[in-house]
Amino acid sequence: MKSPDQIGITWEENQLLMQRLRDKAALENRRQHNIFEQGDPVVSRCADNETRIFTYQETIGKNILVKCKKGKGYCYPKKWFSHANDAEIKAGKRLGVGNEK
Known part of the structure; x- marks a missing residue:
């Protein structure tokens, strides 16, 4: 494995990159096991017309x-929700509902 200076990045940039990789791996683990952490983007999987992304x-x-x-809080059964996937986060809404199916 090459050191950061051998690939043209600083030690600080390397640390930032490694932290991003750890954060991504932790998010994928939470998605796989349906574990939520404060601030995670989530979507309702039970309401066919609900396209909003919520913040857990x-x-x-x-x-x-x-x-x-808008900052309004809602309390719902946990089983109705799952993590928003990367495409949904990028689009800013739940995908595959209504006319998008």
């Missing part, structure tokens, strides 16, 4: 508290 806040029993972009 906390778990309350079998429910979760999520917030929409």
